[in-house]
Amino acid sequence: MPDATPRQAxxxxxVQDLARYFDVSRPWLQRVLxxxxxxxxxxxxxxxxxxxxxTTLSLVGESGCGKSTxxxxxxxxxxxxxxxxLFDGQDLEQARADAAQRRRMQMIFQDxxxxxxxxxxxxxxIAEPIRAFGLTPDKAAQTLKVQELLTQVGLSPQxxxxxxxxxxGGQRQRISIARALSSNPEFLVCDEPxxxxxxxxxxxxxxxxxxxxxxxxxTYLFISHNxxxxxxxxxxVGVMYLGRLVELAPAETLFTTPRHPYTRALMEAIPxxxxxxxxxxxxxxEVPSPINPxxxxxxxPRCPLANARCRAEVPVLIPARSTPEALVACHAVEExxxxxxxxxxxxxxxxxxTAL
Amino acid sequence: MRLWLGLGLLGLLALxxxxxxxxxxxxxxxPFTPDLFLRFGPPSAEHPLGTxxxxxxxxxxxxxxxRVSLVVGVAVALGATLLGTAIGxxxxxxxxxxxxxxxxxxxxxxxxxxxxxxxxxxxxxTGRFGLPRGEAAADIARIVVILTLFGWVGGARLARAAALxxxxxxxxxxxxxxGAGEVRVLLRHVLPNILGPITVATALAxxxxxxxxxxxxxxxxxxxxxxxxxxxxxxxxxxxxxxAPWVAFWPGLMILLAVAGCTLVADGLRQRVP
Numbered sequence: 001m002p003d004a005t006p007r008q009a010x011x012x013x014x015v016q017d018l019a020r021y022f023d024v025s026r027p028w029l030q031r032v033l034x035x036x037x038x039x040x041x042x043x044x045x046x047x048x049x050x051x052x053x054x055t056t057l058s059l060v061g062e063s064g065c066g067k068s069t070x071x072x073x074x075x076x077x078x079x080x081x082x083x084x085x086l087f088d089g090q091d092l093e094q095a096r097a098d099a100a101q102r103r104r105m106q107m108i109f110q111d112x113x114x115x116x117x118x119x120x121x122x123x124x125x126i127a128e129p130i131r132a133f134g135l136t137p138d139k140a141a142q143t144l145k146v147q148e149l150l151t152q153v154g155l156s157p158q159x160x161x162x163x164x165x166x167x168x169g170g171q172r173q174r175i176s177i178a179r180a181l182s183s184n185p186e187f188l189v190c191d192e193p194x195x196x197x198x199x200x201x202x203x204x205x206x207x208x209x210x211x212x213x214x215x216x217x218x219t220y221l222f223i224s225h226n227x228x229x230x231x232x233x234x235x236x237v238g239v240m241y242l243g244r245l246v247e248l249a250p251a252e253t254l255f256t257t258p259r260h261p262y263t264r265a266l267m268e269a270i271p272x273x274x275x276x277x278x279x280x281x282x283x284x285x286e287v288p289s290p291i292n293p294x295x296x297x298x299x300x301p302r303c304p305l306a307n308a309r310c311r312a313e314v315p316v317l318i319p320a321r322s323t324p325e326a327l328v329a330c331h332a333v334e335e336x337x338x339x340x341x342x343x344x345x346x347x348x349x350x351x352x353x354t355a356l
Numbered sequence: 357m358r359l360w361l362g363l364g365l366l367g368l369l370a371l372x373x374x375x376x377x378x379x380x381x382x383x384x385x386x387p388f389t390p391d392l393f394l395r396f397g398p399p400s401a402e403h404p405l406g407t408x409x410x411x412x413x414x415x416x417x418x419x420x421x422x423r424v425s426l427v428v429g430v431a432v433a434l435g436a437t438l439l440g441t442a443i444g445x446x447x448x449x450x451x452x453x454x455x456x457x458x459x460x461x462x463x464x465x466x467x468x469x470x471x472x473x474x475x476x477x478x479x480x481x482t483g484r485f486g487l488p489r490g491e492a493a494a495d496i497a498r499i500v501v502i503l504t505l506f507g508w509v510g511g512a513r514l515a516r517a518a519a520l521x522x523x524x525x526x527x528x529x530x531x532x533x534x535g536a537g538e539v540r541v542l543l544r545h546v547l548p549n550i551l552g553p554i555t556v557a558t559a560l561a562x563x564x565x566x567x568x569x570x571x572x573x574x575x576x577x578x579x580x581x582x583x584x585x586x587x588x589x590x591x592x593x594x595x596x597x598x599x600a601p602w603v604a605f606w607p608g609l610m611i612l613l614a615v616a617g618c619t620l621v622a623d624g625l626r627q628r629v630p
Contacts, residue, residue, distance in 0.1 A: 075533050099535065107533040115526035119548045132535030179534065 011050035011086075012187050012219040013074065018083035019243075020044045020069055024291065041291050043069040045243035046083070048317070053186075056213070056220040058230040058251075060266070061240035062287055067223045068110075070240075071191040074221060075107045087187070103133045106180035110192040112172035116164040122175055123160030126150070129183035149178040153208060170201035177208065187219045194229055206232055227270055231255055239263045242290055242298040245317055249326030259320045259328045261303045261338065297331065305332035359624025365617030366426075369610070373422035380416050387416035388582050396600045408589070408603050409596060417584040418606055424492070424585040425566050425614055428499055432565035435504040437558045440511020441550075445542055447512070448519035459516070462509045470506055471571070477502050478577035492583035499578055503568050507561060514557050518550035552629030556622050563618035570611050586610050 022041040025031055031038070044066040051057045059067040072078045074085055076096045085092040087105060095101040106129065109115035116125055126146045129135075136142050147157035153174040164172060173193060180188055190209070194202040210233060212218060224230050230237055234251040239262065247260040258264045285302040288294050297315050300306040309331050320328040321336055332338045372379075380387065385402060394411035397403055405414035447458040478498070522528065523546060531541050572578035573587025581588055586607040593604035 072529070077529055077532060102535060105533075107530065109526040109530055111526055115530045117527040117531070117545055117549070128531060128536060129534040132531075132537075132540070176530070179530070183535070 010053055010089075012053045012088060013221065014050040014086040014089075015070075015074065016048050016084045016086070018044060018047045018070065018073060018085060019081045020066075020073055020078055021081045039291050042243050042293060043290060044073065045290075045293075047240070047243070047245050048083075049238055049245065049248060051187075051219055051221060053219050054213075054217050055235040056222055056233055058222040058224055058234040058237045059240055060224055060227060060230050060237060062225065064287060064290065065240040066243040066290070067225075067240050068191050071107070071189050071221065071223045075105055075189050099133045103129065103135065103183035104185050105187045105189065106183060106185040107189040107191065108173070108176050108180050108193045111196050112169050112176055113164075113196070115176055116172055118164055120163075121160065122150075122162055122164065122167075125164070125175065126160070126179045126182050129179065133183055135183060145182065146178075149182055152181070152212075153178045154204075168201075169197050170204060173197060173201075173205050174208065177205075177212070181212070181216075186217070187221070189221045189223075191223045192225065193222075195224065195226060202226075202229065209233065227255075227266060239266065242288060242293055244298060245327075245329065246299065247326060247328045247330075248317060249323070249328075253323055253326050257323050257326075259323060259326055259333050259338065260299075260330050261305055261332065262299050297329075299330075303332075305330075305337055307331075307337075357624070358620045359628065362617045362620025362622075362624055365613055366621065369422050369614055369617065370426055372419045373426055376416065376419035376423060379419060383413065383416065385413045385416065387413045387420060387584065396596075396603070405606055406602055409592060409600070414602070414606055417589060418586070418610055421584045421586045421589060421607065422610065422614075424496060424579055424583070425569060425611070428496060428503070428569040429562040429566040429614070429618070431500045432503040432507055432568075433558050433561035435500065436507030436561055436565075437511045437554060439504065440508035440513075441515040441547075441554055443508060444512040444515025444517075445519050445546065448516045448523060449538070449542055449546075455516075458512070462512050465506065465509045474502060474506070474568070474572060475575065475577055478572055492579060495579045495583070499569055499572060503565050507565065510561070511554065511557060514553055515550060518553055519546050522546045522549045552625075555629065556626045559618050559622035559625060563615040563622075566611065566614050566618070 020043050022043055023038060024041045025038045026034070026036065047066075047070060049057060059070060061067050069078065073080055074092075076085075076092055087095040087101065090101065095105075123143070123146045126149055127142050130142055130145060136145060143160075146160055150157050150159055155171065155174055155178070159167075164175070167175065173196075176193070193209070194205050197205060206229060209220070213220060220233070222230070222233055231251060237249060237251050237254045238245050239247040239254075239260065241262050247254065247258070247263045249259075254263065255267070258267045288298065288301060294301050294311075296309075296311045296313055297303070297306070300310040303310065313331065315329040315331050315334070317327045317329045318334065320326045320330075320333050322339075328334075330338070383402060383404075389412070391407075391411035394403075394407050395409055397407035397411065399406045403413045403415070405418070408414055408417065443458055443462075447455040480498075519542075528541055528545055531545050536545070569578055569585065570587035570590070573585045574591045576588070576591060578587055579585035581592075589607040590604060590611075593600075593607070597604050
């Protein structure tokens, strides 16, 4: 499979044909009595990408498209059903067995209210990776490090004595970031780190993350459903639909010339003056169930360009016509059906694409 | 308020239980020797609460009974809670077949008719296993073991349910990513967050154990006479309710106060813990 990754930079993370299925069958006895088969939810079904060192890859998609599952697979909270995760060239299982490798990756969670243990003081929360990995045995040095981290994320060193409930959502997310940074990681997985925050606070947290990336040379895997946030922070963006990547492109290419019909539908859903003149493709319907995905292209039931081939054959991620830096999994794009020779008469403005 | 009222009640009972030997010295009577000339004696300077059907001092017997009830109550509650919490945590953490097996065992225990089984178990002759027979301490130990074996189920189900909620929280995932091992996750993260409901349940379990001990002793299967316990004092009094009501009244009141104290403590704790 071709790869849009710039060749000069070594990948920090490489994911090959990653899949994770969940068994959501009812209990054995009920299943047997009702004569049902096992039900398998394909949360992630064959995703491949790589993230060069020092850059940010974002994964976007609707709720339930599998992006959070990818995040959890990448840090080893879930075991993959199929495929491999290579962390700095090393298999993830091996990397996680070695504390010196494992401390190089950390994660920031979506809900800052659930991701901090309510019974622990902030200084203990932040110091946990230091203690768990045995990085600094000296107590005084630990205290110093925690104070430095608190300052680094814009909090006061005295805040270490407090408990999580004494902080606002934005401050808690800063604490989460401080905890993630305390083991001096090089790779951060951010699972919707701003979606639980107010818009004004979102910008602060994003700026903090960008600033930290520049200063510490961090690599980010950024999971989000907010395209505006993604545009601000990403080098490259992957669009997920029903457990698969449908488009993987440099951020600017994706936002200026989205190729996959689904990506285009997402772009339509952003209220934006610049885009008001472009042709719109309305998208209706619901996301199909990942327990019983449609055959062929998973997007075909909602796609205005779908034909018989789309209903039968699963498209693969290949460089798109005319924008080869973008990888697109779409038969219509491959065949050139998505860009008609003459501009179509103005279609109806607006979209029924469900808001992300 | 409730918490302090409950703690006050239990504190008074505990104080009385601890002070029993000194009260005995001060009164200068022996609560274990029958004195048939003093049956059903009215309250007097020597016998502040009167005497029972064998002429033994009521107050001292109540205080000695308090020792039995409180020791059994606290020991059973702690033992059952420890066992139950460990089993519940293990079930919640492991999931899958281990969870299923442990919880089906717990369901089975709940489905057993407890009292008849307790009666059968309490009738086991410990002398056969080379244990001392007929001593109060051996009786207490046996009751504690039996009640603990029945008592862990509630604690286990509670701990499992609470732990499942906590294990699904992001802070547990965060701790795992941060490099914490599973033992550390369970003991340092999950356990402190489920201690609230467990503490409340333990306080209630003390009340349950005191009642269960009284029941067994009342049926003659718990603490054997002449050692006094509130339950066997009540048993002796059942034919005397009309002729000498105080013989039944005082042990009954003690049981009521002890159980009410535990319940008040549990209620007070429930309001305080998150």
